[in-house]
Amino acid sequence: MPRSLRPDAVLIQAVIAGALSFAHLHDLAEAAGQSGWKGWVYPISVDLLMVAAWRRLRTARRDRSAWVWFVIALVASLGANIATAGLLDLHEVPAWLRILVAGWPALAFLGGTLLVHAPDRATAPANSSAQPVDAPAAPAVDVRRDDTPVPAPELPPALPDVPAAPAVAVPAALVDHARKIADAHRATTGAPMPADALSARLGLPGPTFDAIAAELQLT
Numbered sequence: 001m002p003r004s005l006r007p008d009a010v011l012i013q014a015v016i017a018g019a020l021s022f023a024h025l026h027d028l029a030e031a032a033g034q035s036g037w038k039g040w041v042y043p044i045s046v047d048l049l050m051v052a053a054w055r056r057l058r059t060a061r062r063d064r065s066a067w068v069w070f071v072i073a074l075v076a077s078l079g080a081n082i083a084t085a086g087l088l089d090l091h092e093v094p095a096w097l098r099i100l101v102a103g104w105p106a107l108a109f110l111g112g113t114l115l116v117h118a119p120d121r122a123t124a125p126a127n128s129s130a131q132p133v134d135a136p137a138a139p140a141v142d143v144r145r146d147d148t149p150v151p152a153p154e155l156p157p158a159l160p161d162v163p164a165a166p167a168v169a170v171p172a173a174l175v176d177h178a179r180k181i182a183d184a185h186r187a188t189t190g191a192p193m194p195a196d197a198l199s200a201r202l203g204l205p206g207p208t209f210d211a212i213a214a215e216l217q218l219t
Contacts, residue, residue, distance in 0.1 A: 042104065
């Protein structure tokens with residue numbers, strides 16, 4: 001059954017914050033001379049740079065360049081929010097802000113390219129550096145100055161005899177059934193039936209089939 005949809009406070013807050021930030025960036029870009037469709041793509045550019053930097057930080061948290069581009073995108077978003085709060089006259093935008101807004105696309109493209117194509121700091125493989133292999137130690141030679149006989153090394157004690165596994169008892173009816181199958185194969189093909197073919201035909205465990213094969217003298 002489909003799960004019931006429940007409102008998530010964090011998700012709602014994220015949608016509200018994203019919508020407001022998008023509107024503030026659009027208003028600032030339009031006030032800086034980027035009217036029409038150009039004013040709408042500026043918020044997308046800022047958000048995409050922030051997302052790219054955040055994804056890079058998730059895989060390489062010690063990457064300083066990812067932190068730099070994340071802070072740049074965050075400052076651009078927060079700066080637009082503060083500038084449109086009444087602290088800046090949107091009808092008289094200063095020249096430095098117009099230059100900054102006009103140069104943002106090239107800056108965002110540079111940051112996104114560097115984030116995407118930055119090399120990963122992969123750990124070197126364990127076998128990259130060949131480790132010297134210690135040569136086996138030479139057997140010690142017992143050098144004696146006299147003719148004292150060297151005692152023979154003691155042999156390890158003999159292992160106890162392991163009793164052989166008991167033979168598997170096979171019912172006579174099963175042996176007769178297997179013999180009929182083998183005889184039918186010989187009558188049809190003119191050749192004795194291979195043991196593996198009979199084993200696949202009967203589908204018996206290994207020890208049981210070995211006992212039948214020994215009884216029928218199959219190879």
